[in-house]
Amino acid sequence: MALSSFVAVIGGGPAGLLAAQRLAEAGHRVAVYEAQATVGRKFLVAGHGGFNLTNAEDTSAFESRYGHKQPEFSGFLRHFSPTDLRQWASSLGIDTFVGTSGRIFPLKVHKPADVLRAWVSRLHDLGVAVHTRHRWLGFAGTNGLHLRDDTTGRDFDLFPDATVLALGGASWSKTGSDGRWVAAFEQIGVQSVPFAPSNCGVEVAWSPFFQTKVGRAPLKNIALHCGTQRVRGELLLTEYGLEGTPVYALSACLRAALASSTSALLHLDLKPDLSDGQLVAKLQKLPSSRSLPDFLRQTLRLGPPVYTLLREVAPNELVATPEAFARLLRNVPLPVRALRPLDEAISSAGGVAWTELTEELMLHRRPGTFLAGEMLDWEAPTGGYLLQGCFSTGAWAAHGVIRWLS
Ligand SMILES: Cc1cc2nc3c(=O)[nH]c(=O)nc-3n(C[C@H](O)[C@H](O)[C@H](O)COP(=O)(O)OP(=O)(O)OC[C@H]3O[C@@H](n4cnc5c(N)ncnc54)[C@H](O)[C@@H]3O)c2cc1C
Incomplete structure (x- = not known):
C-alpha cells in the first residue's frame, strides 16, 4: 500500500468523521473540510431528540429498514454493524444501553457534546486535520477539488490522492446539510434523485x-x-x-x-x-x-x-x-x-443515484472519489437506523479508498 497517501474528506458529519477515522487508523494522512464553524452540527441536533445511535433489532429486521436498498445495506452493515458502532462508542469512553424499544443510546451521563468532543479529540490524536469554515465548491480537473476558505475569502484547489464526500442530505439546513452540492454534481453529469422529506410530520x-x-x-x-x-x-x-x-x-x-x-x-x-x-x-x-x-x-x-x-x-x-x-x-x-416542508424533516430521501456508484461507493465518473452518508439516495425510519446507515456507509467508503489506494 502507498502509505501516507493524502485523503480529503469533505463534510464533518458522522459519515465523514467515521471515514476520516478509519482512513487515519489505516495510516493515511487525512484532512476534513467542513463548511460550518464546527463539525457534527446535525449529530448534536440528533442528540437533543434522544440520541439514538443504533438499534438492537435482529439482523434481518434491521436490514429490512432500508427498504429497496436492503441488498446494499446488508453489505454495509456486515462491514460496520450495530455491534461495531457500540464498540466504537465504547472505545471513546462512551457506554451505551439498550432502551425498552430496542433503541441504543449513550448512557445519560454522556451528553451529545461529550460524545462529539471525545470523537474530535480521537481524530486529533490520530493526526486528522480538521479545517472548519472551508466550503467545497465543486470538482477541479480530473481528481481535484475546488474549495473556499470562508475565513480569508480565498479560493483554492486541492489535489488529494483520494476523496470522500459526505455532504449530508437536505433537511435542517441550519446545521449545514443544505443540499447545495447537487449543482456541482450536475456539472460533471452525475445524476441525483430530487430530495424529498422523510421522517417528517x-x-x-x-x-x-x-x-x-x-x-x-x-x-x-x-x-x-x-x-x-x-x-x-x-x-x-x-x-x-x-x-x-x-x-x-x-x-x-x-x-x-x-x-x-x-x-x-x-x-x-x-x-x-x-x-x-x-x-x-x-x-x-x-x-x-x-x-x-x-x-x-x-x-x-x-x-x-x-x-x-x-x-x-x-x-x-x-x-x-x-x-x-x-x-x-x-x-x-x-x-x-x-x-411538512423538507427543511423540517428529520432526514431526506433522494440524493446521488446509485447507478452513479460502484459497489465500493466510488463515482464511476471520478475514480478515487467516494461518497457516504445521507447524501446518497436511501432512507430509513428513525430508531437509530439513520446514524447507523451513515456510520456504515462512512466505514465502507473508507474501506473502498484503502483498497483503491493500495
Ligand atoms: C432533529 C433530528 C434528530 C435526529 N435524531 C436522530 C437519531 O436519534 N438517531 C439517528 O439515527 N439519526 C437521527 N437523525 C439523523 C442524523 O442526524 C443524520 O442522518 C446524520 O447526521 C447524517 O449524517 P451525514 O454525515 O450523512 O450528514 P450530516 O450530519 O448532515 O453532515 C454533513 C456535513 O457536511 C457539511 N457540508 C455540506 N455541504 C458542504 C460543502 N459544500 N463543503 C463542506 N462541507 C459541507 C455540512 O455542514 C455537515 O456538517 C436526526 C436528525 C435530526 C435533524
Missing part, C-alpha cells in the same frame, strides 16, 4: 374549531396504518396535522400515495391492544344516558381530544351500533394533504 386540513379546541395533544399507545404498513407508538395532533414516530415511519408510504393523488389516507387504531370482540363488548355497555366523551374517557381511557377528533373526521358514525363504532375506533380515517 404531515398536514391535515383540520377545521378552525378543531385547531382551536385541540391545539397540540398526544395520543398514546396507538397504531397507525398506511396501506398494509402498520406502526405502533405515540402520535401528536398539532394545529397543522400530525407528528410523531408512527407518522415519520410511514412517510415513504405517504409520499408515494401523495404522488398519485392529491390526498392520502392514514388509518388510526385507537385501541390496538384490544381485540375486536373486547372492544365491542366495552361499547355495548354505553348507556344512552351517558355522555360519549365521558364514556370514552372512563371506559376506554380515550381523553378529550379523541371525541373532538371523531367529530371532526367521522361525525355521522358516532351514533352507530357498537360494532360499527368499534370499526371506527380501529380505523379512524385521517386524510393527509401534504408532507
Whole structure:
C-alpha cells in the first residue's frame, strides 16, 4: 500500500468523521473540510431528540429498514454493524444501553457534546486535520477539488490522492446539510434523485374549531396504518396535522400515495391492544344516558381530544351500533394533504443515484472519489437506523479508498 497517501474528506458529519477515522487508523494522512464553524452540527441536533445511535433489532429486521436498498445495506452493515458502532462508542469512553424499544443510546451521563468532543479529540490524536469554515465548491480537473476558505475569502484547489464526500442530505439546513452540492454534481453529469422529506410530520386540513379546541395533544399507545404498513407508538395532533414516530415511519408510504393523488389516507387504531370482540363488548355497555366523551374517557381511557377528533373526521358514525363504532375506533380515517416542508424533516430521501456508484461507493465518473452518508439516495425510519446507515456507509467508503489506494 502507498502509505501516507493524502485523503480529503469533505463534510464533518458522522459519515465523514467515521471515514476520516478509519482512513487515519489505516495510516493515511487525512484532512476534513467542513463548511460550518464546527463539525457534527446535525449529530448534536440528533442528540437533543434522544440520541439514538443504533438499534438492537435482529439482523434481518434491521436490514429490512432500508427498504429497496436492503441488498446494499446488508453489505454495509456486515462491514460496520450495530455491534461495531457500540464498540466504537465504547472505545471513546462512551457506554451505551439498550432502551425498552430496542433503541441504543449513550448512557445519560454522556451528553451529545461529550460524545462529539471525545470523537474530535480521537481524530486529533490520530493526526486528522480538521479545517472548519472551508466550503467545497465543486470538482477541479480530473481528481481535484475546488474549495473556499470562508475565513480569508480565498479560493483554492486541492489535489488529494483520494476523496470522500459526505455532504449530508437536505433537511435542517441550519446545521449545514443544505443540499447545495447537487449543482456541482450536475456539472460533471452525475445524476441525483430530487430530495424529498422523510421522517417528517404531515398536514391535515383540520377545521378552525378543531385547531382551536385541540391545539397540540398526544395520543398514546396507538397504531397507525398506511396501506398494509402498520406502526405502533405515540402520535401528536398539532394545529397543522400530525407528528410523531408512527407518522415519520410511514412517510415513504405517504409520499408515494401523495404522488398519485392529491390526498392520502392514514388509518388510526385507537385501541390496538384490544381485540375486536373486547372492544365491542366495552361499547355495548354505553348507556344512552351517558355522555360519549365521558364514556370514552372512563371506559376506554380515550381523553378529550379523541371525541373532538371523531367529530371532526367521522361525525355521522358516532351514533352507530357498537360494532360499527368499534370499526371506527380501529380505523379512524385521517386524510393527509401534504408532507411538512423538507427543511423540517428529520432526514431526506433522494440524493446521488446509485447507478452513479460502484459497489465500493466510488463515482464511476471520478475514480478515487467516494461518497457516504445521507447524501446518497436511501432512507430509513428513525430508531437509530439513520446514524447507523451513515456510520456504515462512512466505514465502507473508507474501506473502498484503502483498497483503491493500495
Ligand atoms: C432533529 C433530528 C434528530 C435526529 N435524531 C436522530 C437519531 O436519534 N438517531 C439517528 O439515527 N439519526 C437521527 N437523525 C439523523 C442524523 O442526524 C443524520 O442522518 C446524520 O447526521 C447524517 O449524517 P451525514 O454525515 O450523512 O450528514 P450530516 O450530519 O448532515 O453532515 C454533513 C456535513 O457536511 C457539511 N457540508 C455540506 N455541504 C458542504 C460543502 N459544500 N463543503 C463542506 N462541507 C459541507 C455540512 O455542514 C455537515 O456538517 C436526526 C436528525 C435530526 C435533524
